[in-house]
Amino acid sequence: MTDLLEKFPDVRLHEQQDWPTLQVPLQNWLDVARHLRDTEGYNLMLDLTAVDWPNRPEGRFDLVLHLRRLPTGEGLRCTTVLNGMVSGDRAATDAGSVRAPSLHAIWQAAEWAEREVYDLFGITFDGHPDLRRILLPEDWEGHPLRRDYPLEGPRALDPASKYAH
Amino acid sequence: MAEATESMVLNMGPQHPSTHGVLRLVVEVDGETIVRCRPDIGFLHTGIEKQFESHTWQQAVTDSDRMDYLSPLTNNLGYVLAVERLLGIGVPPRCEAIRVLFCELSRIASHLVWLGTSALELGAQSVFFYAFQAREAILDMFEATAGVRMNLSYMRVGGLMYDIPPQLPGMVARFLEELPRWMTDFRALLDGNPIFRARVQGVGVLTAEEAIAFGVTGPSLRAAGMPWDVRKTHPYSGYEKYQFDVPTRTGGDVWARYEVRMAEMQESAKIVRQAMAGMPEGAWRTDDRKVALPPREEIHRSMEALIHHFKLVAQGFDVPAGAVYQAVESPRGELGFYVVSDGGTHPYRVRVRPPSFYNTSVLTRLLEGRLLADAVAIIASLDMVMGEVDR
Amino acid sequence: MAVSDGTPFILTTVEQMARWGQKNSIWPLTMGLACCAIEMMSLVTPRFDSARFGAEVFRASPRQADLMIVSGRVCHKMVPVIKQLYEQMPEPKWVMSMGSCACSGGVFNNYAVVQGVDQILPVDIYVPGCPPTPEQVLEAILQLRDQIGKGDPKAGLPIIKVAQ
Numbered sequence: 001m002t003d004l005l006e007k008f009p010d011v012r013l014h015e016q017q018d019w020p021t022l023q024v025p026l027q028n029w030l031d032v033a034r035h036l037r038d039t040e041g042y043n044l045m046l047d048l049t050a051v052d053w054p055n056r057p058e059g060r061f062d063l064v065l066h067l068r069r070l071p072t073g074e075g076l077r078c079t080t081v082l083n084g085m086v087s088g089d090r091a092a093t094d095a096g097s098v099r100a101p102s103l104h105a106i107w108q109a110a111e112w113a114e115r116e117v118y119d120l121f122g123i124t125f126d127g128h129p130d131l132r133r134i135l136l137p138e139d140w141e142g143h144p145l146r147r148d149y150p151l152e153g154p155r156a157l158d159p160a161s162k163y164a165h
Numbered sequence: 166m167a168e169a170t171e172s173m174v175l176n177m178g179p180q181h182p183s184t185h186g187v188l189r190l191v192v193e194v195d196g197e198t199i200v201r202c203r204p205d206i207g208f209l210h211t212g213i214e215k216q217f218e219s220h221t222w223q224q225a226v227t228d229s230d231r232m233d234y235l236s237p238l239t240n241n242l243g244y245v246l247a248v249e250r251l252l253g254i255g256v257p258p259r260c261e262a263i264r265v266l267f268c269e270l271s272r273i274a275s276h277l278v279w280l281g282t283s284a285l286e287l288g289a290q291s292v293f294f295y296a297f298q299a300r301e302a303i304l305d306m307f308e309a310t311a312g313v314r315m316n317l318s319y320m321r322v323g324g325l326m327y328d329i330p331p332q333l334p335g336m337v338a339r340f341l342e343e344l345p346r347w348m349t350d351f352r353a354l355l356d357g358n359p360i361f362r363a364r365v366q367g368v369g370v371l372t373a374e375e376a377i378a379f380g381v382t383g384p385s386l387r388a389a390g391m392p393w394d395v396r397k398t399h400p401y402s403g404y405e406k407y408q409f410d411v412p413t414r415t416g417g418d419v420w421a422r423y424e425v426r427m428a429e430m431q432e433s434a435k436i437v438r439q440a441m442a443g444m445p446e447g448a449w450r451t452d453d454r455k456v457a458l459p460p461r462e463e464i465h466r467s468m469e470a471l472i473h474h475f476k477l478v479a480q481g482f483d484v485p486a487g488a489v490y491q492a493v494e495s496p497r498g499e500l501g502f503y504v505v506s507d508g509g510t511h512p513y514r515v516r517v518r519p520p521s522f523y524n525t526s527v528l529t530r531l532l533e534g535r536l537l538a539d540a541v542a543i544i545a546s547l548d549m550v551m552g553e554v555d556r
Numbered sequence: 557m558a559v560s561d562g563t564p565f566i567l568t569t570v571e572q573m574a575r576w577g578q579k580n581s582i583w584p585l586t587m588g589l590a591c592c593a594i595e596m597m598s599l600v601t602p603r604f605d606s607a608r609f610g611a612e613v614f615r616a617s618p619r620q621a622d623l624m625i626v627s628g629r630v631c632h633k634m635v636p637v638i639k640q641l642y643e644q645m646p647e648p649k650w651v652m653s654m655g656s657c658a659c660s661g662g663v664f665n666n667y668a669v670v671q672g673v674d675q676i677l678p679v680d681i682y683v684p685g686c687p688p689t690p691e692q693v694l695e696a697i698l699q700l701r702d703q704i705g706k707g708d709p710k711a712g713l714p715i716i717k718v719a720q
Contacts, residue, residue, distance in 0.1 A: 018250065018489045043377050047518040051488075051505055064503065066490055066518065070377060071391060073398040077490065109380030112526040120214075135207035135555055136668075137633050144215055144667050151219050153212075153667020163632050163667075165675040179637055182586055182616035186593070187634060208634045209590055212668035219666075227663065234591035278594065297601040304598075315591055315687055552590050555631075 004035055019066075021077040029080050030101040033065070037106050042067040042076055045107035048114060050082075050121045052147045061123060063100055082123065102128040120145040137163075172200050177540070179208045185282065185544060186551030188525070194537055202532040202540075204525060209555040217515035221481030222248055223322055225512055230316040232517060233553040236275040238267045239495040241320035244515070246401055247491035247504040248322045251484045254453050258445040260324050261403035266337075266440040267310075267319060268402075268493075269433040273344075274303040275496040276426050276433075283423075283545035284355060287364055292354050299347040302340045306333060323457040324450020337441050344434055348427070355423075365419040369531055369543035372417055379530070380523035383498025384429065385547055387413045388421035395494040406443075407436045419546040426548070429496075456482050481510040490518075497521050497548055517556060521549040571707070578622070578648060579704040580610040582697065585621035587641065589628025592655035592687040596627045604690040609697055618644040623700070625693075626677075629657035630670040642677050650680040650704070652696055655687050662686060 001020075005011060011032060012023040024032050036042045046066040054060055059081035067076045082098050102125035103110040114125040115134040122143035125131055133140060140163070142149055154161040178189040187208035193201040213232055217225045229244040230237035242264055249256065256264075281296030304314040309330050311317040319326050355361050371381070373389040386393055394411040396404045412428030414421035450457045458477055459470035476482075486508040492501045501518030524547050531547075532540055584606075588596055599606045600614065615621040618641045630638065642651070653673050656662035659682045661671035673679060680703065683696040 044382075045380055046382075046492075046499065047380075047501060047503070047516070049503065049516040051514045051516075064516075066501065066503070070393055073393060073395075075490070075492075107380070108378040109523055109526065112522065113380075116522075133207075135210040137207075140632075144212060149215075149667075151212075151215060151666050155667075165670055179634065180587060180616075180641055187589055208631060208637070209629065210631050210633065210668050211590075211629055211664055212666040213664075215668075216664065216666055231591060231663070234594065278597075282597075294601055297598055298603060301598075301601070301603050313686075314689060315594065 001040070003039060004032065007035065008032055017077070019075045019077045021079060024078050024080045026080050026082065026100065029063075029078075030103065030106075032078065033103050033106050036067060036076070036078070041069045044068040044070050045103070045109040045113075046075075048103065048110055048117065050117050050123060050145075052121065052145065054147050061098060061121065063117075063123070065103075098122060099124045099126055101126050102131075104128055119143070122146065170195070175537075179205075182286070185549060188544070188549070188551055188554075190528070190532075190540070190544075192532070192537070192540070197536050197538065199532050199535055199537055199540065202529055204528050206522075206525065206551070206554050209551045211552070211556060213556045214515055214517060217512050219511065221510050222484055222512060223477075223481055225515070226321060227316075227318045229517075230318050231552060232519065232556050233275075233495055233497065233500070233521070233550050234315060235278050235550050236268075236271040236496050237316050238264075238271040238319060239493055239500060240517075241318060242268055242402065243491055243493040243495075243500050243502045244504070245320045245322045246493070247489050247502040248484060248512075250489045250491060251487055251504060251506050252322070252456060252482075253485075254323060254451050254456060256324055256451055257448040258403065259447045260449045260451075262440050262444050263325060263329055263449065264320060264402045265404060265407070266329075266437060266444075267307075269436045269440070270303050270306060270337075272433045272496045273430050273437075274300050276430050277303075279426060279496075279545075279548045280351065283542075283548075284361075286541050286545050287361060289354060289358070289361065292351060295347060295350055295354075299344070302336070302343065306336045306340070309333060309336065321450065321457070323453065324448075328449045334441055334444075337437060341434055341438055344430075348430065351427070362420070364539075364542055365423060365546070366416075367418055367420075368539045369419045369535065369546060370417045371527065371531055375530060376417075376527065379527040381498065381527050382520050383494070383496070383524070384425045385422055385524055385527075386498065387411065388425045389417035390415040395492045395499055399492060401491070401493060407439050409433075409436050419542050422546040422548075426496075483508060483510055484512075492518075495520060497524060497550065497553070517553075519553045519556060521551075521553040525549045525554050575705055575707060579701040582609075582611050582623045582650070582701070582704075583621050584611055584614050584623045584625050585618055585641065585645065586614045586616050587624050587626055587638070589626070589630065589634065590655075590657070592627035592658070595687040595690055596625055596654065596693065599690040599693055604694060606694060606697065609694065609701070611697060618642075619646065621645055622648070623650045623652060624677075625652045625654050626658040626673045626679075627654040627687075629655075629662060629664055630673050630676070631668055632670065635670060635676055638673070639676060648704075650700060651677050652693075652700065653679045653682045654685075654693060654696075656684050657686075659684055 008028050010025045014021040048065050051062040061082040063080050065078040119133040150156040154163040172195040175192045179187040189205040191203045216228050229240040277296045277300040281293040284292035311319040373391045376386045392413040409432045412425045454473045463470040484506040488505040490503045498520030503516040505514040507513040653659045658673045681696050681700050
């Protein structure tokens with residue numbers, strides 16, 4: 001890991017957490033990922049997800065990446081903070097204001113994982129070959145896993161919606 | 166005059182006898198060959214990850230069952246282990262042994278459903294009946310212990326729902342006696358059938374590199390030669406105490422995946438036997454009263470116990486702020502729970518790393534260039550549960 | 557055999573025979589959605605054996621099925637599919653709402669789950685449970701058979717609530 005920390009001086013390694021965790025600035029996200037796969041041998045992308053901290057000044061969303069190095073299985077977590085002003089109208093479709101680079105060219109598994117993060121959080125992945133909703137219907141409005149989206153969804157937001165039953 | 170042909174787009178699902186749940190495949194075929202395949206998921210998207218956030222930590226155990234509903238206890242275990250790590254508490258050895266026992270029984274039950282439905286889709290109807298009949302013994306054990314056949318929510322943060330009932334050891338012993346006979350029957354019906362072999366051998370080859378690139382874990386990865394099993398490399402809940410092998414094959418085809426799961430059932434039976442034989446006496450839940458309900462008798466005697474009980478039921482306990490990723494080996498692969506707490510009584514975010522989601526994504530690669538008739542065998546061999554894919 | 561409503565004797569007999577035939581050969585449609593689908597599969601296995609009550613085969617094609625057992629949570633993306641399958645089924649047809657999710661949304665009162673399949677289809681019989689045991693579903697099939705045997709007046713009733 002010393003190679004990586006030398007090559008990317010703004011990356012922080014936290015070793016006291018349950019998994020070693022790299023805190024990566026967004027501008028290094030794609031290059032660090034490539035380095036991790038090609039040089040450090042983290043061949044398995046377990047998962048890519050997001051966490052929403054709506055009132056956090058440094059940035060609303062965390063992107064969290066979990067990796068393993070097979071066959072031995074050491075795990076690594078990478079996180080980055082996405083800065084972005086999100087529209088105050090929570091039911092509106094995201095206008096692409098929160099963006100991150102897509103990792104699909106490094107791990108094929110990222111293709112579907114990023115689609116899900118787009119669908120449920122409204123984060124746009126630049127360079128993704130097919131960024132569209134994966135779990136919700138195509139014409140759904142809003143991103144349900146955001147903390148300001150109500151649990152009941154359309155029933156609470158727009159009772160006249162066809163999804164309000 | 167030359168014949169002009171064009172490819173045809175065929176829709177399989179989401180209601181289909183052979184797509185293992187509500188999976189939709191949009192398949193472009195040129196004659197019998199699949200040129201392109203695009204899975205369409207989301208027909209069972211239930212909002213479970215959001216639902217976790219609206220429940221207390223203990224209530225949320227019930228949300229975890231309903232994702233991978235064929236093996237509900239592995240979901241329970243992944244979730245409660247993650248929360249226990251955030252709380253910094255452990256559980257007594259008896260609790261660990263019971264958890265392992267039930268996870269392995271779940272694994273056998275899940276593999277039996279896989280076996281029955283996969284064989285049914287390939288035409289072996291008797292195997293379907295036999296497999297489900299064998300599974301009934303396990304469901305009876307679940308019902309005797311938790312009152313429910315499926316979706317048990319038997320585990321709790323800090324322990325279990327109840328201790329195991331006195332008739333359980335006898336039921337387990339009888340099941341372990343009968344299982345070899347069932348396995349012999351399955352082998353005779355399937356392995357010995359040249360039609361079955363012709364339909365699965367050499368079909369749907371998934372290499373280890375492809376599998377890893379798509380995030381595939383579990384039996385499908387082990388059938389491609391990569392011996393990766395979370396129970397061995399990162400044991401949890403006392404798995405390091407049990408002797409068992411991790412079956413691996415190298416063919417990577419449907420036949421190899423079948424062989425791996427059949428062998429896994431035998432290995433799980435070994436673990437069940439050891440867990441039952443070596444079952445420690447003692448408490449089945451933590452005695453940390455901030456987390457686990459006090460015993461009923463104490464509430465009548467002790468004011469403090471009554472207050473604990475009231476607070477736990479009315480409000481729930483707080484979990485210190487932090488985040489943890491807990492992986493367990495479900496019958497489908499690495500099931501991970503990334504649990505984030507903000508210090509409150511409700512989970513802040515629970516991300517479920519769903520093995521079936523990634524196992525299904527490989528269909529885009531796996532079905533291209535194959536015959537349409539092989540699609541059924543290939544889909545069945547990946548053993549995806551749509552409840553987990555869509556959550 | 558009462559003919560108090562003035563129906564000629566021979567037609568009443570034919571109708572009763574038709575009902576007898578219908579109730580003894582209800583062929584369900586394979587509409588397994590989630591966890592309840594597994595218990596529905598258990599229903600055809602030897603221990604519970606729905607075949608002895610006439611549900612001999614589960615048909616994958618709605619054109620050949622009589623009973624749609626909605627087993628599991630109904631999610632928004634699935635709604636048009638369920639409606640289309642229901643429309644494809646020939647009359648007479650019945651709908652069983654199996655499981656708490658199909659009855660009312662079950663444990664899932666959230667954005668993703670339709671709060672009961674009766675929001676989109678007319679339901680003839682509800683079976684609560686999470687999931688209901690196969691015995692409960694058998695009881696429901698038996699009750700449905702009785703309903704059919706008596707001359708089910710609900711066939712063709714308008715849908716309770718339609719989401720546009």
